[in-house]
Amino acid sequence: MDEERIAYVVDDEAVVRRSVVMLLDAAGFKATAFESGESFLAAAAAGLPFGCLLLDLRMPGMDGLAVQREPAARGIDMPVVVITAHGDVPVAVQAMKLGAVDFIEKPYDGEALLRAAGAALAGGAERQAQQREAAEAAERLALLTPRESEVVRGLVAGRQNKEIARDLQLSPRTVEVHRANAMEKLGARSVSEAVRLALVAGIAAPAQEG
Template sequence: MSSEPVVHVVDDDLAVRQSLAFLLASDGLPVRLHESAIAYLGAVTEGVGCVVTDVRMPGLDGIAFLRRLRERGGAPPVIVMTGHADVPLAVEAMKEGAVDFIEKPFDDEVFLASVRSALTKAGRRAEQDGQASATVARLATLTERERQVLDGLVAGKSNKVIGLDLALSPRTVEIYRANVMAKMQAGSLSELVRMALTVGS
């Protein structure tokens, strides 16, 4: 998977695609053009970046496009472009998960600022996804007993209570706890609990 963020422009109007491509490229942003939502869905399966789409398109419109992206999972941030009369549609798009909407004709700097903000969101999401995957992988290395001790810690139980629950001495619980901290690469108990809660342990 390419780690370079790409701005995907989805619009049925060739002139709009070309002008946005020029604007984005002049700002040093990699861009890919798609003539329809269907074309995008067929060509792009994953990747870091954002989508700029018109709300009114033949075939799959912007709202249906947003729904399809969400159903597919891991949807990138989406900016919706809208005509002056389409503000109610843009509001609906926001409810469907769009991060921003821009009314045409728009100021170049307003557009670029919106794209940069969406790319920042995409980068943060990719980083969080990577951290969650690493946490899940570390959880898988725990033994059954270590997992039971972790569950006790997440429930806010003391070593003594965990020991009583599992018929272990507090000292043995302490050893398991130290093993869990090391395997999970947690610097503190609060960090360990946060990790476990993040991935729904």
């Protein structure tokens, strides 16, 4: 595969850890097992590559829900698939409200677990890419002057230069200058590209007067 698929298995039962790791390894994942939530969090705090977290909910000490809350608080962003006992769906639903992307019931089906892990990794990688894109767009937007930002907001609202000029009480020529400067700073070759960057960065259009 072009890109390594990594998975972390957190379960207090050694037999479960071994079976899940064997299943993942056979499917081309690089799997690492942890016997407790505390041991996983310690390793994650020291630095772990991006991967999918396969997390048992029922563990002594720090249970799965407690483990799930910690990564976000520590800035660890990994997709989570929770593994829970049969009939424990309410707890699994609670885990999904905390951000888990899927849950698998014991005794789990191997193919279902692999599908869930693969989908979680793909979705997590896409989310990280979107976050990077948004951060990069925000950095470019931060280069704009306040007036250039106002002009870009007008473009996001779909307004023409004359309309933006009227709203900002500027001449159309001045708006054209601000627009050209903004597009140069953003590295945008077209208005549509500038608008897309602004939207990615979370820039909202000004409220329409009405």
